[in-house]
Amino acid sequence: xxxxxxxxxxxxxxxxxxxxxxxxxxxxxxxxxxxxxxxxxxxxxxxxxxxxxxxxxxxxxxxxxxxxxxxxxxxxxxxxxxxxxxxxxxxxxxxxxxxxxxxxxxxxxxxxxxxxxxxxxxxxxxxxxxxxxxxxxxxxxxxxxxxxxxxxxxxxxxxxxxxxxxxxxxxxxxxxxxxxxxxxxxxxxxxxxxxxxxxxxxxxxxxxxxxxxxxxxxxxxxxxxxxxxxxxxxxxxxxxxxxxxxxxxxxxxxxxxxxxxxxxxxxxxxxxxxxxxxxxxxxxxxxxxxxxxxxxxxxxxxxxxxxxxxxxxxxxxxxxxxxxxxxxxxxxxxxxxxxxxxxxxxxxxxxxxxxxxxxxxxxxxxxxxxxxxxxxxxxxxxxxxxxxxxxxxxxxxxxxxxxxxxxxxxxxxxxxxxxxxxxxxxxxxxxxxxxxxxxxxxxxxxxxxxxxxxxxxxxxxxxxxxxxxxxxxxxxxxxxxxxxxxxxxxxxxxxxxxxxxxxxxxxxxxxxxxxxxxxxxxxxxxxxxxxxxxxxxxxxxxxxxxxxxxxxxxxxxxx
Numbered sequence: 001x002x003x004x005x006x007x008x009x010x011x012x013x014x015x016x017x018x019x020x021x022x023x024x025x026x027x028x029x030x031x032x033x034x035x036x037x038x039x040x041x042x043x044x045x046x047x048x049x050x051x052x053x054x055x056x057x058x059x060x061x062x063x064x065x066x067x068x069x070x071x072x073x074x075x076x077x078x079x080x081x082x083x084x085x086x087x088x089x090x091x092x093x094x095x096x097x098x099x100x101x102x103x104x105x106x107x108x109x110x111x112x113x114x115x116x117x118x119x120x121x122x123x124x125x126x127x128x129x130x131x132x133x134x135x136x137x138x139x140x141x142x143x144x145x146x147x148x149x150x151x152x153x154x155x156x157x158x159x160x161x162x163x164x165x166x167x168x169x170x171x172x173x174x175x176x177x178x179x180x181x182x183x184x185x186x187x188x189x190x191x192x193x194x195x196x197x198x199x200x201x202x203x204x205x206x207x208x209x210x211x212x213x214x215x216x217x218x219x220x221x222x223x224x225x226x227x228x229x230x231x232x233x234x235x236x237x238x239x240x241x242x243x244x245x246x247x248x249x250x251x252x253x254x255x256x257x258x259x260x261x262x263x264x265x266x267x268x269x270x271x272x273x274x275x276x277x278x279x280x281x282x283x284x285x286x287x288x289x290x291x292x293x294x295x296x297x298x299x300x301x302x303x304x305x306x307x308x309x310x311x312x313x314x315x316x317x318x319x320x321x322x323x324x325x326x327x328x329x330x331x332x333x334x335x336x337x338x339x340x341x342x343x344x345x346x347x348x349x350x351x352x353x354x355x356x357x358x359x360x361x362x363x364x365x366x367x368x369x370x371x372x373x374x375x376x377x378x379x380x381x382x383x384x385x386x387x388x389x390x391x392x393x394x395x396x397x398x399x400x401x402x403x404x405x406x407x408x409x410x411x412x413x414x415x416x417x418x419x420x421x422x423x424x425x426x427x428x429x430x431x432x433x434x435x436x437x438x439x440x441x442x443x444x445x446x447x448x449x450x451x452x453x454x455x456x457x458x459x460x461x462x463x464x465x466x467x468x469x470x471x472x473x474x475x476x477x478x479x480x481x482x483x484x485x486x487x488x489x490x491x492x493x494x495x496x497x498x499x500x501x502x503x504x505x506x507x508x509x510x511x512x513x514x515x516x517x518x519x520x521x522x523x524x525x526x527x528x529x530x531x532x533x534x535x536x537x538x539x540x541x542x543x544x545x546x547x548x549x550x551x552x553x554x555x556x557x558x559x
Contacts, residue, residue: 008130015137016115022416023108023147026101030420032378035148036457039070040078040103044459047078048094051463051470053455058249062282066193067248068241069154077102096431096460100424103149110157111146117160117385124167125358125389132392136384138404140411141312145381151195156382158191159201163361163385166209181226184209185233193241196280200368201382204361242278250275293374304370308377313384314407315400316391323394324363327356355393361386414530420454422529422552426504427460429524429554434461434470443469444498447490451475451483452509452534453552477533484516491518491557501557507548508534513555522556 037055045052057065081102085093118136122129136142146153165180165187188206191198213226286292309317362383369379391397397404434446446469450456455474463470475483490501503520505513506529529552530536536549 005130008134012115012130012133012137015134015143016112019111019137019143019147020105020108022143023104024101026097026104026424027144027147027416028421028424029144029414029416029418030423030454031145031148031415032150032376033455034378035150036459037455038065038151039149040074040099041457041459042067043070043074043078043103044099045465047075048082048099048459049465050459051461051465051467051472052457052459053472053474062285063245063249063277063279064283064286065151066241066245066279068244069151069194071244073106073154074103074149077106094462096428096462099460099462104147107149107153108147111142111153113157114142114146114160114385117164118388120164121167121385121389122392125393126355127389127392132388135316135388135391135404138408139313139384139388140408140415141381141384143408143412144416145378150378150381152378152381155191155195155198155201156384158187158194158198159205159382160385162187162191162202162205166205166212181229182233185230186237188230189234189237189241192280193238196283197369197379200365203368204357204364208357242276245277245279246275249277287372287374290373293372296374298373299375301370301373301375303375304366304380308375308380309366311377312380313387314411315403316387316397319394319397319400320359320362320387320390323355323390324359327359355390358386358390358393362390418528418530418550420529420531422506422526423453423456423504424460425526426552426554427456429526430502431461434463442498444500445469445471445496447471447473447499447501448504449473449475449486449490449501450504452477452506452531453504456504480512480515483512487513487516487518487557503553503555503557505553505555506531506534507551507553508536510548510553519558520555521558524554525551526554527551 037053038057041052042054042058044050045054057063058067078099081090081093081098084090114136115133118132119129121127122132146156162184165184184206188198188202191202213223305321309321313320365383366380369375430446430448448456448461448471450473452475455476456472458472461470461472473486475486478486487503503513507525508531525548527547528550530550536546540546540549
């Protein structure tokens with residue numbers, strides 16, 4: 001047993017090093033536009049004054065995203081590299097690599113909150129700590145998703161901290177008297193402002209915590225005191241978020257407050273009140289409208305259960321479903337045997353500190369998220385914590401060890417390397433081209449036309465807002481006619497000697513551009529790049545043209 005524990009510790013250390021190293025390499029896979037456009041892109045524009053694309057969540061009259069977490073994460077890292085460059089400590093600190101990696105590195109460091117949480121929680125829930133840590137660190141969800149700048153990543157970290165708060169116990173092994181009411185209030189409110197869906201994840205931990213309090217407190221006064229602390233801290237946290245968002249989105253400066261005389265100060269406060277921004281309410285009002293959700297894609301209500309859970313967690317999700325059905329069957333059987341008037345419902349929530357409660361921590365949020373028609377896999381990544389704790393307590397999970405390893409290797413390769421994997425290296429290449437010595441000595445105009453790719457994060461081109469020599473056109477998934485019309489129009493409008501037009505297009509749809517009647521003087525193939533929207537055909541992959549099908553082309557238009 002001691003030998004197995006040593007092997008598990010060494011394996012976890014190796015996987016932890018892989019997580020950090022792969023972040024610095026960096027990972028080329030591009031999971032979803034939100035990993036850039038919900039924080040790094042916005043902060044690069046605000047702090048570094050770079051040309052960026054501001055998403056609708058930050059431009060709307062009813063903003064749906066709090067600015068607090070972007071400022072605390074990407075904002076801090078960009079401020080650091082800006083300060084280093086300003087102090088001449090690093091002459092070229094701001095480049096495409098640091099713009100990509102610095103926020104990711106901070107999130108990677110934060111991701112070890114999960115490891116800490118698992119180590120703390122495993123004994124409490126009857127799981128082997130190092131077995132659970134290996135499951136966590138070896139999951140491609142941890143290696144890939146938790147090293148990216150998603151709001152879902154922060155949601156998972158806050159969920160982990162909440163579980164630690166509600167699962168405290170004394171060293172003697174007995175349940176501890178809950179004393180973390182204030183922190184629970186802060187974490188729950190912060191999670192709600194980060195993503196209002198956090199309430200779905202917080203529901204079971206909060207009920208569990210409330211049950212522990214009711215079980216351990218004999219005085220009604222002490223009971224009320226706990227809830228008052230929670231509510232007061234939640235309200236204070238909400239005020240901080242609302243104030244920060246109101247100042248950011250309404251551009252009300254502190255100078256305006258100091259410049260007003262005493263008689264008009266009340267008017268200024270009233271103006272602030274009228275412009276108050278409460279981003280979670282705007283988020284909910286938008287997402288509760290089925291028409292709005294349909295714009296982002298509608299899915300069957302069972303997608304999380306049947307597809308996304310399997311895609312993220314593989315056999316662990318399937319084992320949890322099987323265990324869930326067994327638990328439900330046992331519970332129904334208890335209901336039939338136990339008299340209602342004798343001892344009430346069988347104790348499942350508070351008194352069951354083992355697997356049944358962990359399953360509720362896993363399936364209750366999943367069920368709530370399934371009520372919405374828009375269902376993406378990343379919405380479920382916070383559930384990795386209860387799942388690995390539950391799986392580590394199962395003896396049956398060991399026999400699936402090889403399948404778990406192969407599944408996570410495949411997931412890491414697909415999402416960490418292949419998925420839209422040419423776009424980030426492409427932006428690195430274009431940034432070097434734009435800022436090359438030749439371009440600096442003789443100013444050139446660049447038009448970059450992206451088609452059939454994910455939204456390119458313009459910040460990675462490292463172009464200042466004041467520069468007008470770079471134009472980015474995102475054609476998204478435009479059809480052949482629209483694409484050719486745009487390309488032909490640009491080709492016929494060469495107005496300067498040093499104008500350069502580049503078309504960035506996946507190899508699977510490269511033939512489309514050849515039908516536009518234009519020629520190219522240079523082409524660069526970036527490998528690998530897998531577009532699930534324009535997937536390669538299996539017969540073509542088996543031919544000698546497979547590299548082109550799994551690549552992204554940078555085509556320079558001929559004059």
